[in-house]
Amino acid sequence: MERTLEMQLEESIHNPGITGVLCVDNNGLCLGAKGSAPLKACGSISALAGQAAKLANPNGPTPVICLESEHGIVLIKKTDKLTTALFKSS
């Protein structure tokens, strides 16, 4: 059941600059992670995506959240039942 998700995560991690990838469900529970993605961030990622979706147009696509810091960039996107976070090195 989880094999397809594992394969997709493995594929994502091989993109240049990506250091970690994390998939979270709507309850903030981790579905899968690869690389250096911090597992303790699962709840925060889901909550951030939920809050950002409230600010965006309800009929439009869900927003992509970009968090920038000295150490790298985190991109977060929420879909129907899943929130994905990509960790990139700067």
Add this chain to the structure above:
Amino acid sequence: MSLMCTSSGLLFRLRIRHSDNTKLKSLLNSEGSLLAFSGFPDKDASAAGAIASNIWTSFQKSGQYSLDDGKLNCVLVECKLGKIAITKVANLLLCLCAKETVSYGMLKTKIEAMAAYLEEPLSQVASS
């Protein structure tokens, strides 16, 4: 008669989604007695089933008293050697034991998929 009315049919349904990360899947009645299982030996499965049923009943009672809501959906438990998920299917309990490496989200998704798969045939058995 549906396939689920035979024990072999029930075992087939429990085994069909078996993966390397799942140690045990068991189906229990409301008293914690084992109806069917797929995974490690019978003695361990019976003990695990009784404990799972006890945990479920305790949480359901607590929910009813403190939240005035007895509709418990799912219980996730983290143990030293693995993780356990418990949910209700028809009038029975479904318990899934997984390795400690399985994430909570995946475990919850698995037990929900399993419960949806067993819901219809077990409801037929429960109503007959």
